[in-house]
Amino acid sequence: QSVLTQPPSVSAAPGQKVTISCSGTRSNIGYNFVSWYQQVSGIAPKLLIYDNGKRPSGIPDRFSGSKSGTSATLAIYGLQTGDEATYYCAAMDSNLNAAVVFGGGTKLTVL
Amino acid sequence: QVQLQGSGPGLVKPSETLSLSCSVSGGSIRDSYFWGWVRQSPGKGLEWIADVFHSGSIRYNPSLRSRVTLFIDSSRGHFSLNMTSVTAADTAMYYCVRVRGADFDSWDRGTLVTVSS
Numbered sequence: 362q363s364v365l366t367q368p369p370s371v372s373a374a375p376g377q378k379v380t381i382s383c384s385g386t387r388s389n390i391g392y393n394f395v396s397w398y399q400q401v402s403g404i405a406p407k408l409l410i411y412d413n414g415k416r417p418s419g420i421p422d423r424f425s426g427s428k429s430g431t432s433a434t435l436a437i438y439g440l441q442t443g444d445e446a447t448y449y450c451a452a453m454d455s456n457l458n459a460a461v462v463f464g465g466g467t468k469l470t471v472l
Numbered sequence: 473q474v475q476l477q478g479s480g481p482g483l484v485k486p487s488e489t490l491s492l493s494c495s496v497s498g499g500s501i502r503d504s505y506f507w508g509w510v511r512q513s514p515g516k517g518l519e520w521i522a523d524v525f526h527s528g529s530i531r532y533n534p535s536l537r538s539r540v541t542l543f544i545d546s547s548r549g550h551f552s553l554n555m556t557s558v559t560a561a562d563t564a565m566y567y568c569v570r571v572r573g574a575d576f577d578s579w580d581r582g583t584l585v586t587v588s589s
Contacts, residue, residue: 363517393573393574394573394574394575395574396573396574396575396576398518398576400518405567405579405580405581405582406510406518406567406576406579407579408575408576408577411575411577412575417577449517449518451518451520451574451576452574453573453574457534458531458532458534459531460520460531460532460533460534461520461531461533461571461574462520463517463518463519463520464517465517466517466518
């Protein structure tokens, strides 16, 4: 049971928009920044979004992150087949001495 | 561009100690980042283990703290993980990472560790 809650799977057609939710509590998402990761099967995860909505260099602006209260959302616009992957959210938890907690991951299928 | 390279045995016997090391290149281990470990059991999600700052400050996953020790050698640019009393549940891909807060911005390719007799 992960501390942060994500839907197990989402799907959408190429070119469409998809959103992935990440739900937590005041002590993690509520008080701290959220980051998002993309993991293509068999490869190390890659940082997609940090500080709720900032993109590292090289990440296309099709990927967008936001946070409201104790929930965060990753939006992917203009879906491509290469976006098929598992996506994870993460945040520090102020009740756990700044330990890092992950969501359980959401498998994105591009139909 | 910082690069991380993890190393260690791929097979560890139950009840023994898992030891992994990670070498940092292309950047300084004395930069303002923590250096640590994330694991992923087969078919499962990501689990943060612990990380260490060059000053020696360490953050732990509370559920693993009693079995985990981290070391950092700033002069040689590498850090390491020891996990004691391993069981089959510790079988996983172990990634060494660079992290600031919950932002893991560099990952190695991972070291697969199997716990089996």
